[in-house]
Amino acid sequence: MARRLTARGERRRRQLMEVAAERFAVAGYHPTSIADIVDAVGVGKGVFYWYFASKEELFEQILVEAQRDLRRTQRAAIADEPDPLRRIEAGVRASVAWLDEHRHLFTLFELARADERFAPVIRRGEEQAVADTLPHVVAGMDADLIRREDPVVVAYAILGVVDRLTRVLVLEEDRPAEAVADAAVAFCLQGLVSPAAARARLAFR
Amino acid sequence: MARRLTARGERRRRQLMEVAAERFAVAGYHPTSIADIVDAVGVGKGVFYWYFASKEELFEQILVEAQRDLRRTQRAAIADEPDPLRRIEAGVRASVAWLDEHRHLFTLFELARADERFAPVIRRGEEQAVADTLPHVVAGMDADLIRREDPVVVAYAILGVVDRLTRVLVLEEDRPAEAVADAAVAFCLQGLVSPAAARARLAFR
């Protein structure tokens, strides 16, 4: 592939990707057939194979573009923050917001993770996200703002919190994204122990 | 179904479930055919349908039994702990250990979550886990050991941390389960801010 496309061709390609993304999210990858996709767009099957080498390639491209967009959004949100903790916080908030706004793509990430063929794409994106977070975590530790822990662990833990809270509370229970972002930030920064208990624990050391 | 089985029949049923669980985990649900399963067991195709009404029912039963076992393990681990925080900690440790020991079942949970038909089963299990955690969180808040927050949020956050850290660090990066459990506990209890920063923050209030 990597065909050179006319403007019209580019539009078609987009259209196919969008329709496919939506169907995949609603019905799943397997249950959505090429026929479903081209029928929804109103074109013949040949068209599909003009733009994509295979169903697999199509899904992969949807995923990669979505990851790229999410990452772009995170970087933009972080850009102006000098404080490491606030950078992380901004990243969390931006992620929750993006996942909320692109629910079907969020769903596709989950779908992809469960499929042998696409899991690597997701893993790659996740590793990228961790790599992006790492410098801020390390900077936070150097500034004694963040507990000294394996920074990779910390980064994955944040990912886990954001992912789960957004999926369950925003997508399924329809809570407002900002409130969930607040909760995610609070949990990630302070954990669940109360200040009182924290003080008591400190006294021990 | 719900057939009355002889001892021999019960053994067969177990064997089919185990072989299927393992194949599903390795290759995925769709790619694993009934033929694969019965061939692996070395029986005819009809045998499968003597014990299970469908491939779908089989998967569901695997999931439900796995969830039951995980829950049993968690409850056992928590049983003797009087302190709410320690109960939560024990639950986290038990979960990481179980997921480590039953890696293929952990994988099945992920697979299932991505499939329309099985997602409800997973959600149900997750809700059960949250419901199981809730009393301890609330007790912790009442004893002023845990920050006052929406306890449901807290429970899901813990789930997210445990799930992600175990999946990536234990299953993929092969770190020792105990170390990962330590890290998960630490993150969940204290979050990522350092004691110093916490003190500084406290001063503000």
Place this chain on the structure above:
Amino acid sequence: MARRLTARGERRRRQLMEVAAERFAVAGYHPTSIADIVDAVGVGKGVFYWYFASKEELFEQILVEAQRDLRRTQRAAIADEPDPLRRIEAGVRASVAWLDEHRHLFTLFELARADERFAPVIRRGEEQAVADTLPHVVAGMDADLIRREDPVVVAYAILGVVDRLTRVLVLEEDRPAEAVADAAVAFCLQGLVSPAAARARLAFR
């Protein structure tokens, strides 16, 4: 087969045949499995094959016994009638009544006729019925009570009328069997032309 059966065995055999006949009538021959039958009776599959060599043999025996019973009924109804036309009439009435009372067996006759394997059994029964009717038709012609026509044709025509009127009007439209028998007799005896038209026609000859 043709096993010597104890009294209990004979009961079992009857029970299997009755249950099977009813299921076949309701759901069809193919859609009714041996499993359905033995489950309905509450016995294991082996029992079935103790009494019948195959599903096919079972159906055949049901058919043959039903035909035998129908024929017995017809002969009994005709026995005391000296007049050929009245014999035919009595036969028609007896047939409609029997088919009404044994609706499921009537249905089985239809089912069987459509199946290559059983059609011969039905044909045989039909030929028997025709052969049974023939003497009365011939006697009627000899006594100048019945138009001179190919008696075989006449016999099959009667069969056709009885079969169709009973099936549609009695079984489907739930009309009383006696009324339908009346109508069948009237049509068979006089056809559809009015006496006036008949007279007019006669004048021509």
Place this chain on the structure above:
Amino acid sequence: MARRLTARGERRRRQLMEVAAERFAVAGYHPTSIADIVDAVGVGKGVFYWYFASKEELFEQILVEAQRDLRRTQRAAIADEPDPLRRIEAGVRASVAWLDEHRHLFTLFELARADERFAPVIRRGEEQAVADTLPHVVAGMDADLIRREDPVVVAYAILGVVDRLTRVLVLEEDRPAEAVADAAVAFCLQGLVSPAAARARLAFR
């Protein structure tokens, strides 16, 4: 379905229907597999499902088209007849001729009647045939050409005679269709009583 077909596609569809109709008639519906059909046509299995949604739909379409053709033939045969009795006679003759010429479709009607799923299609056609016959019967009664009886009964009786005589005498015993049509007409019009007996009966009234 209801796909837009090219001329070539339309040809394929016809071909599949014809081959299928013939196989169904020879071997039965169940025993004829999709594989049999496409193999006979010499195409891949997918082709079948390009043109038909299911085996069931195919059979139904065969039936409906056959019924349509039979009805067309009947109407054409009747068109120029002013006399009600002659219209009925013409209809009977046209039916016998059509059933003779399309023996395999006649067989399919029988097959279909025995199958739960297709019986309604047959019943519908039968009701149509009765509805088509009714006006002539009523007209005949009004003109005092036909005995006053329930016209629906009369119509079904005619159907029964035509069906049975054609099936047994034409299809099985290979008698000439015209002779059988003659016999059917004679029986339907005059019944089986002789003119003499009829006169005698009249005397009574």
Place this chain on the structure above:
DNA sequence: AATGAATGAGCATTCATTCAT
């Protein structure tokens, strides 16, 4: 006589992909 278990060929249907036009 009876049971639960097992067999395995057979079937309708799906679907990613390719092809001829």
Place this chain on the structure above:
DNA sequence: TATGAATGAATGCTCATTCAT
């Protein structure tokens, strides 16, 4: 670029029949 048509391997599932106990 685009279409309708075609491919054919693969899949889940059924079921009459047999077997071991």
